[in-house]
Amino acid sequence: xxxxxxxxxxxxxxxxxxxxxxxxxxxxxxxxxxxxxxxxxxxxxxxxxxxxxxxxxxxxxxxxxxxxxxxxxxxxxxxxxxxxxxxxxxxxxxxxxxxxxxxxxxxxxxxxxxxxxxxxxxxxxxxxxxxxxxxxxxxxxxxxxxxxxxxxxxxxxxxxxxxxxxxxxxxxxxxxxxxxxxxxxxxxxxxxxxxxxxxxxxxxxxxxxxxxxxxxxxxxxxxxxxxxxxxxxxxxxxxxxxxxxxxxxx
Amino acid sequence: xxxxxxxxxxxxxxxxxxxxxxxxxxxxxxxxxxxxxxxxxxxxxxxxxxxxxxxxxxxxxxxxxxxxxxxxxxxxxxxxxxxxxxxxxxxxxxxxxxxxxxxxxxxxxxxxxxxxxxxxxxxxxxxxxxxxxxxxxxxxxxxxxxxxxxxxxxxxxxxxxxxxxxxxxxxxxxxxxxxxxxxxxxxxxxxxxxxxxxxxxxxxxxxxxxxxxxxxxxxxxxxxxxxxxxxxxxxxxxxxxxxxxxxxxxxxxxxxxxxxxxxxxxxxxxxxxxxxxx
Numbered sequence: 451x452x453x454x455x456x457x458x459x460x461x462x463x464x465x466x467x468x469x470x471x472x473x474x475x476x477x478x479x480x481x482x483x484x485x486x487x488x489x490x491x492x493x494x495x496x497x498x499x500x501x502x503x504x505x506x507x508x509x510x511x512x513x514x515x516x517x518x519x520x521x522x523x524x525x526x527x528x529x530x531x532x533x534x535x536x537x538x539x540x541x542x543x544x545x546x547x548x549x550x551x552x553x554x555x556x557x558x559x560x561x562x563x564x565x566x567x568x569x570x571x572x573x574x575x576x577x578x579x580x581x582x583x584x585x586x587x588x589x590x591x592x593x594x595x596x597x598x599x600x601x602x603x604x605x606x607x608x609x610x611x612x613x614x615x616x617x618x619x620x621x622x623x624x625x626x627x628x629x630x631x632x633x634x635x636x637x638x639x640x641x642x643x644x645x646x647x648x649x650x651x652x653x654x655x656x657x658x659x660x661x662x663x664x665x666x667x668x669x670x671x672x673x674x675x676x677x678x679x680x681x682x683x684x685x686x687x688x689x690x691x692x693x694x695x696x697x698x699x700x
Numbered sequence: 701x702x703x704x705x706x707x708x709x710x711x712x713x714x715x716x717x718x719x720x721x722x723x724x725x726x727x728x729x730x731x732x733x734x735x736x737x738x739x740x741x742x743x744x745x746x747x748x749x750x751x752x753x754x755x756x757x758x759x760x761x762x763x764x765x766x767x768x769x770x771x772x773x774x775x776x777x778x779x780x781x782x783x784x785x786x787x788x789x790x791x792x793x794x795x796x797x798x799x800x801x802x803x804x805x806x807x808x809x810x811x812x813x814x815x816x817x818x819x820x821x822x823x824x825x826x827x828x829x830x831x832x833x834x835x836x837x838x839x840x841x842x843x844x845x846x847x848x849x850x851x852x853x854x855x856x857x858x859x860x861x862x863x864x865x866x867x868x869x870x871x872x873x874x875x876x877x878x879x880x881x882x883x884x885x886x887x888x889x890x891x892x893x894x895x896x897x898x899x900x901x902x903x904x905x906x907x908x909x910x911x912x913x914x915x916x917x918x919x920x921x922x923x924x925x926x927x928x929x930x931x932x933x934x935x936x937x938x939x940x941x942x943x944x945x946x947x948x949x950x951x952x953x954x955x956x957x958x959x960x961x962x963x964x965x966x967x968x969x970x971x972x973x974x975x976x977x978x
Contacts, residue, residue, distance in 0.1 A: 607803055
């Protein structure tokens with residue numbers, strides 16, 4: 451109860467303060483802005499309702515980019531982690547490269563990828579996957595390596611083959627870490643999706659925010675941000691739920 | 701039917717070739733070490749160790765901490781190769797063959813937290829290719845016999861330290877191997893639980909005798925559980941004394957450990973231990 455009430459109370463308080471600050475004109479005066487550029491929470495809520503079908507349409511586009519991107523990152527990331535865990539030579543060769551790949555800002559690489567893959571969904575999925583791949587790979591590898599060396603000896607003595615050792619000891623031990631990676635990936639996926647849409651697209655929440663800038667549709671921009679944030683929160687919640695269902699021994 | 705299950709677990713799944721092989725060379729039996737040495741690079745851990753454990757006998761290895769007892773146990777089990785000398789387990793001398801014939805119980809219970817107790821105990825049977833239901837049935841017989849009935853579905857996290865140690869020991873026993881290698885199995889338990897567990901293990905070995913190599917730093921535990929006790933020196937470890945225990949695995953533990961003969965043996969072992977660690 452307290453866990454929910456306290457943050458909700460704080461949100462209500464902040465929204466209330468915002469509403470008062472806008473309706474008295476305090477923010478607009480302080481920033482020397484026209485009133486219509488500073489929407490109040492009530493105006494944003496109205497915009498959210500009026501634009502519900504437009505927002506839903508674009509939300510679906512962005513959600514699909516995020517989910518496919520996370521899925522691709524999961525497949526490639528877990529695959530890489532398993533290969534790097536199994537063969538030291540793969541780890542020695544690939545690990546520095548994987549870390550180095552993260553030094554390239556996504557803002558820089560996404561226009562290039564749009565040139566390569568076009569305005570369609572492919573470029574977005576690739577960009578989201580690129581940004582999600584790192585936390586998943588690194589955490590999955592850490593998880594696989596977290597197995598106690600004594601457990602490995604024990605499994606060998608109990609007639610476990612390499613494959614049985616993996617499925618019965620290493621893979622389950624890696625799950626909590628893998629979920630940590632997925633949670634980080636889910637948090638950064640919207641950033642990837644929005645940058646990807648800014649680099650070139652004709653739909654999606656990122657695209658909507660960008661085109662609304664040209665028309666000073668500030669209320670709708672805030673509404674779009676709210677939707678994007680709600681999507682991310684839902685995905686984080688679902689991941690946590692899945693973790694509780696899968697990792698039952700903690 | 702029940703009889704069948706028992707035979708099955710004793711030979712680790714009657715269908716495997718490994719089990720048939722094990723059965724054949726049981727005649728050569730036991731564990732024997734001849735001039736076994738081991739070093740990690742420059743660091744010499746074991747120095748020309750000679751040991752002999754007859755089939756179905758229990759041999760104890762006591763020595764100061766860090767003297768290489770655990771290394772010796774891993775060498776016997778086939779988890780490591782010695783740098784010198786010959787290790788023979790049931791007539792087998794290569795590491796993979798020794799690994800096939802020994803079941804190792806590490807210091808910590810290392811139960812897999814994602815499996816219920818019964819699946820942890822039956823792990824070796826599953827690894828040997830037995831179906832889950834069959835493996836559980838085989839383990840359930842032992843749960844019943846060794847006072848763990850009712851805890852089959854408990855997760856390791858829900859068990860007490862003593863219970864976890866019991867499950868870990870059953871896991872070693874169920875592997876169906878002729879030789880058990882136990883590395884300080886009760887070191888993490890409090891004194892009262894440790895005494896109970898020693899009695900429990902003594903009972904288990906009376907009903908299901910195996911060749912056992914027991915590493916411990918507790919002289920009393922070694923003299924109560926073992927037929928013979930080898931006292932080791934500090935690194936590089938040598939055997940400085942070998943004693944016979946007066947009442948191995950006696951039913952009345954309290955009586956046995958207070959018996960004058962036992963007390964004398966304990967004093968002798970402690971003296972050897974002190975001299976060896978100088």
